[in-house]
Amino acid sequence: MRKDNQVLEGMYRLMSLTRALDQVLGKHDGHWHGLEGEEAVTAAVYYGLRDRDVVAPHYRGAVTAALAKGADMSRLMAGFLGKSTAYHKGRHRSDVCGPPELGLIGLYGGSLGPPLGYAAGAALAAKLDGRDDIALAVFGDGTSSRGDCHEAMNMAAVQTLPIIFVCQNNQIAISTPLSGGVGGSIAARADGFGMPGHTVDGNDVLAMRGAMDAAIARARAGEGPTLIEARTYRVAGHFYSDAEDYRDADEIAAWRAKDPVARYRRYLIDEGVMTEAGMDALDADLVAEVNAAFETALADPVPDASALDVADVFAAEARG
């Protein structure tokens, strides 16, 4: 079944935007956790959500989730740079923690795992309110070893929550290969919790979108959670300045050849959805947009150090 062209183009835009942004931030700071090779997963998963759907993205790709939910690119970058104009006023990093007002649940601490529970909580809220909004919890293969992950899935199944768990399985966690972190299949765990589980080619944006569509329909219909394991690969280091002496160059090269952006471009041309020239022009526009947003963020002011605002730690005392 072919998607309508608006969806196909929208997903391409998100992929291309992700790549452009990744390159700018990675060049600026060696601590940027890059997304190269994983753009098909994030584009398929984060494209076209409703405003009231809630997303707890994986930290690798969290910026794409925020952009897909309508966040301002420059303010996100300001968050990465610790500027006062950032969504979190420089108090926290918005590359891993998007603005909550757009339905984003970020990493409020550095521990991977807890946001899966928060996403399940958002799904519970939607269910309690009788809304057909859904929640998404996206996590890495490394994170799938956390107890939080197992517990959140079990809870979601027990409570029939409208949530989709997506494992962005890039087959490595810092230096730990999949075989060192995961005993067996991640998708197969779904069976043990009593929900559908699917393994999908994470470099195939259409296959990913197909699996998402089915899971979204199931969740909105109140039928409960789904687990999707997206098989992809982390082409770059854990972060940009990673020396990477723990893995094989041939393996990296083989996956580089499966680049999801190039693959999707071929599809769009073959199907006559977009032209090569059209995509090149779009890419160039996005690079310019990303660069402009970054220049703005770079020029933004730093927070006033006298603003260590203890008063802001607590919310207003009571519901008004």
Add this chain to the structure above:
Amino acid sequence: MSRMTFQQATVAALRDEMRADRDVFLLGQDIGRFGGPLRSTAGLFDEFGADRVIDMPMSEGTIAGLAVGAAMQGKRPVVDLMFGEFLALVMQQFLDAGAMHYYSGGTQSVPMVLRVKYGIGPFHGHAYDHHSWLVGVPGVKVFAPSNPADAYAMMRAAVRDNNPVLFMEHMALYHAGKGEIDPDGAANASAGSVIVRDGSDVTLIGSALMLKRALRAARTLEADGISAEVIDLRRIYPLTLDPILASVAKTGRVVLLSEAIGRGASINDLAAILAEKAFADLSAPITRLTAPDIPTPFARELEAAYLPSEDRIADAARRLVADQA
């Protein structure tokens, strides 16, 4: 004798203990070929192999659980927890481990070390200092060395200790300059609190980065004619109280330094103890300098303002002395 960074000293201490004792082994994420977060196990995998430098999945509670279980069987596991921020994920295991000796009527010991990196520094992440939680756990020791020589001696002592030890490695000190290590020196960690600078007007007490800043503040104060004694709280728990009481008896004034937030800080305990045991010696109120009660902020400017600075430490000491004059 050789000169090493804090990071090299901790690795050397582990290497020397692993050579000396077959029961010592390491558990953690990315500690094998990767060499550990911030190089915390660099070279150990090559020497000791995958059976004694064991890479683990991202399952902190169970990594700590495995260490407790193996320690109960007489092994001497050292867990690299990566960052102190993840203490929250292993608290139950540490509560249990700390209780075991007492609850078993003294028959069960749990000789394990939990290494954590923490603190505001070049790494710019996972800066939280939550050791105060563990000070609330009976049976657990907390080490926080401030220099490479102590890092070496105290890591060796921690591995040999028959109790669970939280070993804190400050990220601002980790790669910041070398110190002389003495591989043959006694693992002098029994002296928990050490007077590292003599003075007569005021006592500054802190660990790790705060100790460094206290020493610099003491030099500034010297120029103002104020003589500051500085105590390195190398072992935060159990406290070695005698040098502290002796110092306060001499100076009558004390500034306690903490990188953790003031609420629930482990130094509050010390303040209470001093109020009980040294009240008559105090000629001024006990002063605490801590991080404000907010989560560690991200922007460099906010991060820098978050911790007690040399200037704030010196000002606090000046105020204490002036109030008396």
